[in-house]
Amino acid sequence: MSDALAPGAVIGILGGGQLGRMLSVAAARLGFVTHIYEPGANPPAGQVADRVTTAAYEDAAALEAFAASVDVVTYEFENIPTEALDLLEAHRPIRPGREALRVSQDRLTEKTFLQGLGLNTAPFADITDLDSLRAAIGTIGTPAILKTRRFGYDGKGQARLRSPEDAEAAFADMAGAPAILESFVEFTHEVSIIAARGLDGQVACFDPGENVHREGILHTTTVPARLSPSQRTDAVLLAANILNALDYVGVMGVELFVTPQGLIVNEIAPRVHNSGHWTQNGCAVDQFEQHVRAVAGWPLGDGRRHADVVMENLIGSDMERVPDLSRESDVAIHLYGKAEVKPGRKMGHFNRIIRTR
């Protein structure tokens, strides 16, 4: 543990949303102090962090001061401006590292990287203009999905093409942003695997969870997922493959489509992931602590699952369900401290413990 941060060290977290909030709590549990960097005022993570810097990612002075005050920098989201990362990295290690960010910030780069590892992805094509879209439809066919290369999340920046005639409208939806066309994959269900890699190269995976989305937003994650033993092995091997290729340090979420022909990698997220929230009530060490352990240079924790869990997100007015949920035994509630309820806003989640084992 010579590279390990000692308790009392300061972990800097870029982003003050719910992921930063739960990372902050996990860091505190291991005796670390957290400093949140977030452009928005009163971030949810600030309520459980020792320190908050409210500043833009373009504010060089604020970034410098932040870097000087922390021992390591991590983040809760991948779309951090490159210039900010350059500046921070001159002072402190950023974990997970730059390569993971570079790859995951751009869907085209990500898909190309995954293919280069020999992993299965949906057929895709680089879309620069309407002509290239039409040509891609000719190769890939429809149905297909047009997605912006950057800054997409929770179904935003996506347009479905049911037939070639949808090309123009879908292209217009991209508003001129570089995009990729992905073939629509005929999958039976979607799973994700939350994988971690330590500073020493050790890899550990949580059990895969099965995800159901509603309106492009994760609705539930159920563990165990419906997977055959060989599919489980495949999931672990491909996650380890990705992490090792990136010399990754931290937790990553890997979304997979399950098809009769095998697993197809949908996308990777170089951070703790909504589909890993079940670990808070299913494992002694959850994904947040696992991430903190990795970025702090600690040995990875034991992520063995001790319970079957269904995680369900509380979106917008789902908050009205909290009084009823609080009466249910076997439901563990996790709220994010967001003052304002908005439609589509992730306000919290709950883990229903189905069976301990």
Place this chain on the structure above:
Amino acid sequence: MSDALAPGAVIGILGGGQLGRMLSVAAARLGFVTHIYEPGANPPAGQVADRVTTAAYEDAAALEAFAASVDVVTYEFENIPTEALDLLEAHRPIRPGREALRVSQDRLTEKTFLQGLGLNTAPFADITDLDSLRAAIGTIGTPAILKTRRFGYDGKGQARLRSPEDAEAAFADMAGAPAILESFVEFTHEVSIIAARGLDGQVACFDPGENVHREGILHTTTVPARLSPSQRTDAVLLAANILNALDYVGVMGVELFVTPQGLIVNEIAPRVHNSGHWTQNGCAVDQFEQHVRAVAGWPLGDGRRHADVVMENLIGSDMERVPDLSRESDVAIHLYGKAEVKPGRKMGHFNRIIRTR
């Protein structure tokens, strides 16, 4: 839930040590905001609280401002000056209530209260001077323990009498403080039961844990405790008896001696308790969340135990064990963010998960 606080409400916590810290995290998990009141600078709880007031319990203005900023007041320790409580209670509810504090702040009052409920305690006598001590030794005999009536914790303010000749030295140890003499109980082991009572009068108990002390400080708590089925029932009934008698709201720790003649109540603590830390890794809802649920007027959570656990405190230089502990699977580490290691100082604890069930 008409009396229930809604997420976003502010829970004021008197005391910023590790118990306040873990209460603060539990409150945040349910969407509450916490405000810590603590005379000492940079309290451990402040690292995970939204707001900290650093002021003395004699600072009326600070107490008024604190009360005005919160929706309910709770506390991590029982020795809060009465004047401060009077002032706070004029503005906001204090939970657990004043009667629990009045009873538990004074060993003589506490023992008398417990006896009044028909519960077994060690024989005791009120000691006001050396003559009353000598008279009490005549009745109670030796070995016996002389304890200050107030402000004792972790073995402080106690003197053992092996024989009547120790009377003078033991009395001198009390430095003039009012005291009680307690008969030395021949117990086989000590257990504690962490019990909770909601605003609606509902009572729920965690499984009893078995405690081992070293140098007057809790060393380990093991669940399950060695108790017969009827002893388990007795423990739950007597805890419920105590909570109901006090119209209690919140979590209480009840320490019990196990003797061949049955259970003897050693002492009660009107707060979350060190011997309940195992619940963090043994139950879906731990003692901290249970306390927050109670004081917020929520239904109590499901405290069923899903694992056998041994909790061990990390005292002073035990912090040097953290790197090794971090490598052990089935060990969940909980550190308190205290900057300075001091002999006898509680720096953290760990829960060793022995077996999930």
